[in-house]
Amino acid sequence: MDEMKLLRHMRAEIAVPDPDELAASIGWRSELPTAPVRSNRWRSLAFTPKRNRGLIIGAALTAALAAALVVGPSVVPGAPGSATSYANAAIEIEKENGEWVAKIKDPLADHERYAEGFRAVGLDVQLRLVPASPVDVGRVVGGDRSGPMPSPLPGDDETPSGRTIITAGKEPSGCQIGQGDCHLAIRIAEDFRGTVSFQVGRPAQQGEPYQRPTLATDSGEVLQGVGAHERPVAEVLDEIKKRDLQVVYERVTSHDEGPSNYATDRYYHLTFEPVDASEVGPDWVVWQARSIQDGVIQLQVSPEKLKPLAESTN
Amino acid sequence: MSTPDVIPEEWDEALLRPSSLDDPRCFDDLFRRHAPPLHRYAARRLGGHLADDIVAATFHQALQHRHSYDPARGDTLSWLWTIATNLIRRHHRSEARLYRALARTGVDPVTEGHADLVVDQVTAATTTPRLAKALAGLRKADRDLLLLIAWGELSYQQVADVLGIPVGTVRSRLNRTRAKLRKALGEVSDG
Numbered sequence: 181m182d183e184m185k186l187l188r189h190m191r192a193e194i195a196v197p198d199p200d201e202l203a204a205s206i207g208w209r210s211e212l213p214t215a216p217v218r219s220n221r222w223r224s225l226a227f228t229p230k231r232n233r234g235l236i237i238g239a240a241l242t243a244a245l246a247a248a249l250v251v252g253p254s255v256v257p258g259a260p261g262s263a264t265s266y267a268n269a270a271i272e273i274e275k276e277n278g279e280w281v282a283k284i285k286d287p288l289a290d291h292e293r294y295a296e297g298f299r300a301v302g303l304d305v306q307l308r309l310v311p312a313s314p315v316d317v318g319r320v321v322g323g324d325r326s327g328p329m330p331s332p333l334p335g336d337d338e339t340p341s342g343r344t345i346i347t348a349g350k351e352p353s354g355c356q357i358g359q360g361d362c363h364l365a366i367r368i369a370e371d372f373r374g375t376v377s378f379q380v381g382r383p384a385q386q387g388e389p390y391q392r393p394t395l396a397t398d399s400g401e402v403l404q405g406v407g408a409h410e411r412p413v414a415e416v417l418d419e420i421k422k423r424d425l426q427v428v429y430e431r432v433t434s435h436d437e438g439p440s441n442y443a444t445d446r447y448y449h450l451t452f453e454p455v456d457a458s459e460v461g462p463d464w465v466v467w468q469a470r471s472i473q474d475g476v477i478q479l480q481v482s483p484e485k486l487k488p489l490a491e492s493t494n
Numbered sequence: 495m496s497t498p499d500v501i502p503e504e505w506d507e508a509l510l511r512p513s514s515l516d517d518p519r520c521f522d523d524l525f526r527r528h529a530p531p532l533h534r535y536a537a538r539r540l541g542g543h544l545a546d547d548i549v550a551a552t553f554h555q556a557l558q559h560r561h562s563y564d565p566a567r568g569d570t571l572s573w574l575w576t577i578a579t580n581l582i583r584r585h586h587r588s589e590a591r592l593y594r595a596l597a598r599t600g601v602d603p604v605t606e607g608h609a610d611l612v613v614d615q616v617t618a619a620t621t622t623p624r625l626a627k628a629l630a631g632l633r634k635a636d637r638d639l640l641l642l643i644a645w646g647e648l649s650y651q652q653v654a655d656v657l658g659i660p661v662g663t664v665r666s667r668l669n670r671t672r673a674k675l676r677k678a679l680g681e682v683s684d685g
Binding site (some may be wrong): 183184186191195196198202205207372489 | 505523524526529531533534537538542546547549550602604605621622627640643644645662670672675676679
């Protein structure tokens with residue numbers, strides 16, 4: 181008997197409502213109340229709903245919202261924002277099958293050149309291309325927030341995360357940047373109206389550290405297939421030397437309490453600090469091996485095996 | 495030993511800045527994405543009528559206090575579900591009454607009028623009243639946590655963000671709560 185399964189069946193006949201019907205039944209209306217601060221001209225531009233749904237905005241908020249919309253360049257016809265395609269030396273943007281497709285022509289260009297292109301077609305998008313491990317080239321590797329990522333944990337059910345608004349990749353799929361017509365491309369939903377800032381991986385230049393280190397033992401990485409976790413430093417070092425890679429170290433400390441920031445089948449609260457190679461003994465324990473730039477591995481190590489958080493052991 | 499989950503999962507859906515919330519069209523998108531699952535969750539806990547109120551109040555509060563949205567404490571989903579969770583908690587007595595009514599009569603006031611569920615009706619008929627009794631007896635915080643996972647279908651990390659607790663605590667509290675449910679259900683077959 182699985183109590184979670186039984187619980188999931190309980191009242192499962194209650195369905196997820198249709199958003200439009202729900203909006204109608206709870207009075208979430210598409211019309212925005214008029215406010216004296218707005219002229220009809222602006223309202224007709226900014227407040228013509230694309231679809232027949234939307235919001236009730238409290239009167240106190242209306243002025244602020246109106247101001248926010250009125251000053252936005254993307255809602256002014258004839259001004260930047262009305263173009264249906266755009267190209268400069270760094271980026272080329274076109275509409276294709278209901279989405280904006282931005283082709284990166286120069287991955288090393290100043291990010292302002294990309295923003296310029298997005299602005300021209302009415303998108304408030306800040307894209308930065310950052311040096312990344314080969315496996316991360318063409319992937320979204322960061323955003324403008326510092327909080328925890330909503331990543332499902334082992335054993336979790338799939339969670340609905342909503343509609344994908346922005347995707348990034350190499351086109352044609354699976355190609356190598358620098359060979360043939362291979363380029364980075366960003367695809368953005370045509371009806372996206374928000375503001376977004378994010379980073380996509382590009383090939384690193386010589387000696388340039390990755391913006392986001394990767395696990396060196398992962399598929400496609402330089403130590404693919406090597407077991408590094410909880411092995412003695414000397415053994416992992418052998419594997420690294422065999423591949424003619426450089427190594428640097430970081431010391432890991434585990435704490436008895438604090439928010440869990442790492443997980444295996446247990447939870448840990450860990451902190452990291454650089455440590456000189458001369459201080460690291462051959463019998464120290466490897467927590468993980470990371471690729472931090474082309475040809476360089478960072479071993480995260482501790483004198484003894486790390487201790488998980490107390491509460492995750494029950 | 496498994497490989498450490500050292501790097502956050504790749505995320506394709508780029509995240510919105512708080513300032514985007516000043517654009518009603520952005521809020522409209524939030525409503526379309528999050529209101530339907532939130533409504534279903536609230537309806538499973540409190541019935542459809544109160545769920546309407548909860549969803550409406552959640553989005554009005556979110557709109558009114560949109561500048562309090564802090565991406566560092568979780569994504570927009572967690573933000574909205576935090577507001578809804580606090581609103582639902584105000585109705586904990588009504589919620590417990592509904593569970594107790596189901597436990598007592600075997601008829602669920604929340605699903606009356608809905609089409610029958612396609613599951614093993616015999617199992618449901620014997621276990622659901624016990625399950626309902628156990629839910630009525632849970633601490634408010636434990637019930638929130640359990641149902642955010644079972645009915646809200648949130649991940650542990652999202653539940654941690656919603657309840658403002660470490661994800662390790664989510665796991666350990668869930669284990670304890672599941673044990674209570676198992677005990678309650680075990681009492682069915684033992685007589």
